[in-house]
Amino acid sequence: xxxxxxxxxxxxxxxxxxVATSRLLRASGFVVKTFVSASEFLAQRDVEAAGxxxxxxxxxxxxxxxxxxxxxxxxxxxxxxxxxxxxxxxMSVRAMxxxxxxxxxxxxxxxxxxxxxxxALARDAREREERARRREIxxxxxxxxxxxxxxxxxxxxxxxNKQIAGDLGIHERTVKLHRTNITTKLVAPSVAELTRLAHExxxxx
Amino acid sequence: xxxITVVWSMDAAVCFTLAGIYLLVWCKQREGWVHLLFSxxxxxxxxxxxxxxASMHAETTAQYGVLLRWAHLPVxxxxxxxxxxxxxxxxxxxxxxxxxxxxxxxxALALNFLFTPNLNYREITSLxxxxxxxxxTVSAPVGVPSMWTLVGELGLLLLIxxxxxxxxxxxxxxDRGRALVLGGSAIAFTTLALGQSALVIWGVIESPFFVSFPxxxxxxxxxxxxxxxxxxxxxxxxxxxASEADLRETEQRMELAASAADLGMWVWDxxxxxxxxxxxxRALYGFAPSEKLDIERLRNVVHPEDxxxxxxxxxxxxxxxxxxxxxxxxxxxAGQVRWMSGRGRVEFNREGKxxxxxxxxxxxxxxxxxxxxxxxxxxxxAHVSRVSIMGQLASALAHEINxxxxxILRNAEAAELFIRHESPDLNEICxxxxxxxxxxxxxxxxxxxxRALLKGHSLDARPIEVGELVGEVAALARVxxxxxxxxxxxxxxLGLPSVNGDRVHLEQxxxxxxxNGMDALNGTTQNDRRVTVxxxxxxxxxxxxxxxxxxxxxxxxxxxxxxxxxxxxxxxxMGMGLPISxxxxxxxxxxxxxxxxxxxxxxxxxxLRAAKDSGAA
Numbered sequence: 001x002x003x004x005x006x007x008x009x010x011x012x013x014x015x016x017x018x019v020a021t022s023r024l025l026r027a028s029g030f031v032v033k034t035f036v037s038a039s040e041f042l043a044q045r046d047v048e049a050a051g052x053x054x055x056x057x058x059x060x061x062x063x064x065x066x067x068x069x070x071x072x073x074x075x076x077x078x079x080x081x082x083x084x085x086x087x088x089x090x091m092s093v094r095a096m097x098x099x100x101x102x103x104x105x106x107x108x109x110x111x112x113x114x115x116x117x118x119x120a121l122a123r124d125a126r127e128r129e130e131r132a133r134r135r136e137i138x139x140x141x142x143x144x145x146x147x148x149x150x151x152x153x154x155x156x157x158x159x160x161n162k163q164i165a166g167d168l169g170i171h172e173r174t175v176k177l178h179r180t181n182i183t184t185k186l187v188a189p190s191v192a193e194l195t196r197l198a199h200e201x202x203x204x205x
Numbered sequence: 206x207x208x209i210t211v212v213w214s215m216d217a218a219v220c221f222t223l224a225g226i227y228l229l230v231w232c233k234q235r236e237g238w239v240h241l242l243f244s245x246x247x248x249x250x251x252x253x254x255x256x257x258x259a260s261m262h263a264e265t266t267a268q269y270g271v272l273l274r275w276a277h278l279p280v281x282x283x284x285x286x287x288x289x290x291x292x293x294x295x296x297x298x299x300x301x302x303x304x305x306x307x308x309x310x311x312x313a314l315a316l317n318f319l320f321t322p323n324l325n326y327r328e329i330t331s332l333x334x335x336x337x338x339x340x341x342t343v344s345a346p347v348g349v350p351s352m353w354t355l356v357g358e359l360g361l362l363l364l365i366x367x368x369x370x371x372x373x374x375x376x377x378x379x380d381r382g383r384a385l386v387l388g389g390s391a392i393a394f395t396t397l398a399l400g401q402s403a404l405v406i407w408g409v410i411e412s413p414f415f416v417s418f419p420x421x422x423x424x425x426x427x428x429x430x431x432x433x434x435x436x437x438x439x440x441x442x443x444x445x446x447a448s449e450a451d452l453r454e455t456e457q458r459m460e461l462a463a464s465a466a467d468l469g470m471w472v473w474d475x476x477x478x479x480x481x482x483x484x485x486x487r488a489l490y491g492f493a494p495s496e497k498l499d500i501e502r503l504r505n506v507v508h509p510e511d512x513x514x515x516x517x518x519x520x521x522x523x524x525x526x527x528x529x530x531x532x533x534x535x536x537x538x539a540g541q542v543r544w545m546s547g548r549g550r551v552e553f554n555r556e557g558k559x560x561x562x563x564x565x566x567x568x569x570x571x572x573x574x575x576x577x578x579x580x581x582x583x584x585x586x587a588h589v590s591r592v593s594i595m596g597q598l599a600s601a602l603a604h605e606i607n608x609x610x611x612x613i614l615r616n617a618e619a620a621e622l623f624i625r626h627e628s629p630d631l632n633e634i635c636x637x638x639x640x641x642x643x644x645x646x647x648x649x650x651x652x653x654x655x656r657a658l659l660k661g662h663s664l665d666a667r668p669i670e671v672g673e674l675v676g677e678v679a680a681l682a683r684v685x686x687x688x689x690x691x692x693x694x695x696x697x698x699l700g701l702p703s704v705n706g707d708r709v710h711l712e713q714x715x716x717x718x719x720x721n722g723m724d725a726l727n728g729t730t731q732n733d734r735r736v737t738v739x740x741x742x743x744x745x746x747x748x749x750x751x752x753x754x755x756x757x758x759x760x761x762x763x764x765x766x767x768x769x770x771x772x773x774x775x776x777x778x779m780g781m782g783l784p785i786s787x788x789x790x791x792x793x794x795x796x797x798x799x800x801x802x803x804x805x806x807x808x809x810x811x812x813l814r815a816a817k818d819s820g821a822a
Binding site: 014016017019020021023024026027028058083084085105106107110 | 603604605606607608609610611612613614615616618619622623633637640643644647
């Protein structure tokens, strides 16, 4: 995994607005990439790229909301800020419900736009970190054998070795062996830590 | 038995029979005095026949004298009865004549018993025995006539005059059949009776008295008339039965119509406080079929919230006699609420006191719901049309114009940042400025395009009647006004010329101004929440339409700015309504401007050119 520079992706069919916005954002110190349509963005963006998307809501072809939905289904979604010439309430409600970072008009003050972008970038960094961490934990869990995973299930539910041995029909010493392997592979010294990891990996409700 | 006895007896029998029949009739119907009078006269005629028969067989002059004397009593009864029969039955004959006849005959009767042997003779000298057909012998008087007999004859003469007078009256009245039968026979037979008896008394002819037969004739005529009355009564009864059947038929039809229309009928007897209503309605209201209903019981069916208004409507009808017409809700026993339309009328007696109130109640629940739906629909239409044409236009325009405006803004902001650099990239700044100019042109192109759109082809200008335009738009906005508790008034001068314009566009402008006016009343707590739409002549070729509100008016600084795009004082406004409205009005060759009213609130006025081919409408 390379260190990625957060990039602001601007998607707008209006070339003039696209250029003007990218100028402002570059001058404000952001790394910017521009796309003239939603499909171009989905096809050409760096799938691992960090950052956010500033998207025109009304575009021919795929519109901003379609882009938001498509992005949400990828492994690497990024926060979306909607820009519109003139928005209406139902559209903005829908956009926000889908997790849009903000909803701004094209004539919104610069401060509002920059503030929204900074917030989106911060959120993206947080979410990327979260995603990376979860991926790493999941990788650790991948190393467990089928039996170890079974034993882990009992352990995190707070059952004693003897009980686990009885349940699975194996020797108590074998259970202890499995537990040693689990703590080594998952790098979790205590039951509390094991439970937390299992929770983060989505193995516990 | 001698045939004379038989004939006179039959005469008497006929008289008594008729008397008996009508006496019975009178007994059953005491107010029918004519029947009693007829019976009296018939009895008298029968008795007279008896006296006549007896006198014909009288042996001595003294016997004859006594018989003749007593015969005057039934004659008196007969004459008096017939006189009053005619008065009562024919409602004719002068009263003074009637009284004179009665007076003279009473005098004659008195004299009859005062003098011996009787009224007619001073002395009966002998009896002449006349041989009649069939070997019969009858007695006829021979004697010296008394002068007092003239009193009786004068009475009879007056009686004839009375009959003639009565007959003429009846004839003139148009009842000719009755005049002929009753009047004619009464005159003829009385004349006959008078003539025959006078001739006998004055010794002109040798004959017994035959007055009973003329009297029988009069009785027969009277009986005939009375019986035709009975026939008429029977006919009337038949007609009555027929009309009663008709009435029942009508009632049934009415009931069918009432139940088909779900119409409830009721009658309130005010004095007895008793309410009658159709059986179906009773069942609907949950009253037992035999339950006595009073107005209070009925009032309890009315929805508590509507009781007062119904009471006021009823009181108004009772006090002024105006028609009772009100709408109210009723609560059925199952708790269901129905809307009713009640109409009724009060009947007053001669003293002007209300005695009865009749009315109908129509179930209008469905209609009421339909009305509500219609109102809602109208509301939606008003809303939809507001957001549709004006809204779409505004939305499209805002989007179109915000693109270049946004780009200009961003470029300017970027330029500011570039300039602050230690070594500004002048090429970049030049490019930015070029882009700004380009976008500015783009923005103004959007506006001119819209103006061209409104000015050019899409204007479908036709002559429009101003009153109609105002009326239609007011109707659209009225529901909105009602829900927002705003009074919407229109005030269109009479005889305005039609204006030239695109109906849809002008309706949009007017609706927009009215809705703005109502918006201006938001948050005002004052009582006078009113929007007035006025239209009047403005010079010879122009009509001015003004929309005034009673809101707080427009701050002086904003008066000109309200027509700028995106200028709005409303939280959800787009600031496009007034600029578009002004563009539309200007495209029509008119002007749109705003001013504050001297008494508070604002007025938006616009002018429209009168249609060329239209004079004053």
